[in-house]
Every structure is written in structure tokens, then in C-alpha cells.
Amino acid sequence: MPVSARLSVLPAALETAIESPRFREYLAAGYGTCTDIASAMNEEPKVSPAALRQMIRTRLAAGSLFPIDGTVLAGKATAKRCPLCRRLILDGDIEQEVVVGPTTVLAHWDCYSIWQQEADAVARTPQHSVKTLTPLHIVREDGDGINPPTAEYVVSFGGAKDGVGTVVLAKPQGFDALVVLLRGLSIAHAEIGTACQVLTEQAHHEISDVTLTPAVLRRFRL
Amino acid sequence: MASSSPAAATQTILVVDDDRGVLSVVEDMLRTMGYTVIGTGDPLGALRYARMPGAIDLLLTDVVTPLMRGSQLAQEFRVIRPGVKVLFMSAYNVHQVEAYRVKLAPGEPFLKKPFTIDELQSAVKAALVYRPPANWLRG
Numbered sequence: 001m002p003v004s005a006r007l008s009v010l011p012a013a014l015e016t017a018i019e020s021p022r023f024r025e026y027l028a029a030g031y032g033t034c035t036d037i038a039s040a041m042n043e044e045p046k047v048s049p050a051a052l053r054q055m056i057r058t059r060l061a062a063g064s065l066f067p068i069d070g071t072v073l074a075g076k077a078t079a080k081r082c083p084l085c086r087r088l089i090l091d092g093d094i095e096q097e098v099v100v101g102p103t104t105v106l107a108h109w110d111c112y113s114i115w116q117q118e119a120d121a122v123a124r125t126p127q128h129s130v131k132t133l134t135p136l137h138i139v140r141e142d143g144d145g146i147n148p149p150t151a152e153y154v155v156s157f158g159g160a161k162d163g164v165g166t167v168v169l170a171k172p173q174g175f176d177a178l179v180v181l182l183r184g185l186s187i188a189h190a191e192i193g194t195a196c197q198v199l200t201e202q203a204h205h206e207i208s209d210v211t212l213t214p215a216v217l218r219r220f221r222l
Numbered sequence: 223m224a225s226s227s228p229a230a231a232t233q234t235i236l237v238v239d240d241d242r243g244v245l246s247v248v249e250d251m252l253r254t255m256g257y258t259v260i261g262t263g264d265p266l267g268a269l270r271y272a273r274m275p276g277a278i279d280l281l282l283t284d285v286v287t288p289l290m291r292g293s294q295l296a297q298e299f300r301v302i303r304p305g306v307k308v309l310f311m312s313a314y315n316v317h318q319v320e321a322y323r324v325k326l327a328p329g330e331p332f333l334k335k336p337f338t339i340d341e342l343q344s345a346v347k348a349a350l351v352y353r354p355p356a357n358w359l360r361g
Binding site: 105137156164165167 | 274
């Protein structure tokens with residue numbers, strides 16, 4: 001008896017697909033109780049652990065997959081699709097529920113393990129845990145009556161594309177306070193001299209590639 | 223000095239900025255205030271988050287990002303999540319951002335760069351409670 005005769009409640013559009021060799025193979029493998037038959041028809045081919053690891057590494061680097069730092073629960077399979085390998089999580093699989101903020105991700109235990117290992121590796125790399133290289137912007141008000149050695153400066157970082165900083169670090173009053181601040185950021189003596197000279201003549205100066213460590217940011221209560 | 227509030231503990235903010243250093247600092251600042259924060263440098267990633275389950279109360283996005291303008295991101299985000307609040311941040315002022323198709327409703331909060339932690343907190347609080355006039359049509 002054709003499979004479609006046994007599943008007569010299905011939409012007609014699925015009937016042709018149900019007769020396909022791939023679906024017969026699927027049923028023969030014992031997955032006939034799956035509730036999401038349409039999804040089953042679109043099941044992705046199994047990827048090797050090495051290929052999956054590479055895919056996860058790429059997605060973490062691109063920011064389309066987030067590091068795991070939330071709640072993780074193990075449970076019985078719920079026939080949902082694993083977003084890592086794109087295959088269904090079926091009976092017999094262990095399903096990992098990863099909750100990060102408002103987002104819940106259900107994944108195979110094996111896929112989750114690779115994700116966790118790769119996310120840990122990313123967290124251990126220096127660029128994520130130690131420092132940020134960023135342009136530093138120093139700006140003062142411009143116009144008549146402004147005395148550069150005593151004026152207020154706004155020191156901010158970020159904003160490589162705008163020519164303006166994003167987050168304010170401090171607002172030192174006068175060159176003396178500005179010099180103390182720049183020394184605290186480990187800016188070279190010559191660079192500080194250049195900054196003061198430039199700011200005597202114009203209202204904006206940018207120092208590129210300043211290293212901001214988490215310790216420095218904490219000092220500024222950021 | 224910024225401080226956390228009980229309301230913040232239940233609210234989630236999605237931050238989009240392609241400057242990784244800035245993104246990480248802004249995320250930390252918002253977490254200090256008590257918000258749940260998701261950060262991404264990729265506007266398309268932000269839209270993927272929009273399609274995932276879970277609350278997102280505020281989209282905080284840069285106006286100018288390389289892959290997609292903040293205005294387009296906000297527009298597409300609102301299609302997926304009609305009730306979401308949006309706070310734009312930019313080095314440009316409110317008039318200049320109109321050139322990037324960001325048209326703010328009267329009184330709508332806006333975060334001008336560079337900002338302090340207190341300015342960030344005030345703008346986020348205001349954006350979360352802001353309601354545009356009933357007759358306001360977004361461009």
C-alpha cells in the first residue's frame with residue numbers, strides 16, 4: 001500500500017514527496033513518528049564533526065553564533081531542528097537547551113559540545129579578553145575667547161569611521177589634566193607633546209591605535 | 223553615576239555596532255545598569271535574533287553601519303517585532319541623520335556620540351518608555 005494512502009490527512013502537495021525514495025528511507029530508519037514531516041523532507045545531509053567544527057568556528061568569528069555563557073539544560077529530544085548541524089533532534093538523541101538572555105537554542109549534545117569547545121577557545125584568545133585597539137579623540141570647544149591651555153577637553157574612544165569618538169572616557173580641564181590623563185593611558189611622551197601642540201591650533205586631535213585594557217576601562221568606571 | 227534599577231532587570235536590549243571595541247564597552251555599561259544585553263556587529267545577525275523566541279525590548283543601533291543602514295535595520299526589525307522600541311546612536315545630530323533616512327518623531331530619544339555612561343542610561347530609559355504621537359507615520 002502506498003505510504004500516502006496511510007497518511008491521507010496530509011496536504012496533497014506533500015503526497016508526491018512522500019512517495020520519494022528519500023522519505024521511504026526516512027521511514028525505514030524508524031523515524032515514522034516524527035511530527036514534522038515537511039521538515040523531515042528537507043532534512044540536511046549529515047556533516048562530519050570536522051566540517052561542523054569549522055562551520056561553528058566560522059560562525060563564532062562572524063558573530064552569527066554567540067558564545068555560551070547562559071543556562072544549559074539537557075533533556076529528551078523534541079524533534080526540533082538543531083541550528084548547528086541543521087538536522088532534526090530525534091528520539092534517542094540528547095537535546096541540549098542553551099538559554100542566553102531571551103534566546104533559547106536547542107541543539108544535539110554532540111553539536112553543543114563542539115560549540116562549547118570552540119566558544120571557549122574564542123574566549124581564551126587575546127583580542128577578546130585582554131585589550132581593545134581604538135582611536136582616541138580629543139576635542140575642545142572652538143571659537144573666540146577659548147584659551148587652549150585651560151579649556152575643557154572631551155576625550156573619547158571608538159568611532160574609527162566617524163572621526164568622532166563613541167564613548168566618553170573623561171573631560172579633563174586644561175592641558176595639565178589632559179597630559180595626566182594621556183600618561184595614564186600609556187600614550188608615548190612624544191605623542192602627548194604632539195597632541196598639545198595640535199590642540200593649541202585646532203579643536204580636534206586623534207591618536208590612532210590606543211590600547212585600552214579592561215583595567216584601564218574599569219579605572220574610568222566603564 | 224549609572225546604577226541598576228529593578229525595571230532594568232527584566233528588560234533586554236539588542237545593541238548593534240560594527241566597532242567591536244565600542245560594542246563590548248556599551249554592552250558592559252548596559253549590563254552594569256541591570257539590563258540583559260545581546261550585542262552584535264552584524265545587522266543581519268540582529269534580524270536573526272529578532273526572529274528567535276524571547277523578548278527584546280529595545281534595539282540600540284548605530285545609524286551608519288557598513289552592511290545595512292540603521293534605518294533599514296529598524297524598519298525590518300519592526301516588521302518582525304512591531305512593538306520594539308528603537309534608539310539610534312550617531313556622531314551626527316538629529317538633523318544630519320535625516321540624510322540616512324532616520325526621521326525621529328517629536329521628542330523621540332536619540333543618542334549623540336560621544337556619550338557618557340549617564341547619557342547612555344538616560345537615553346535608554348527614555349527610549350524604553352517613549353511612545354510616538356498617534357498620528358506619527360514612520361518613513
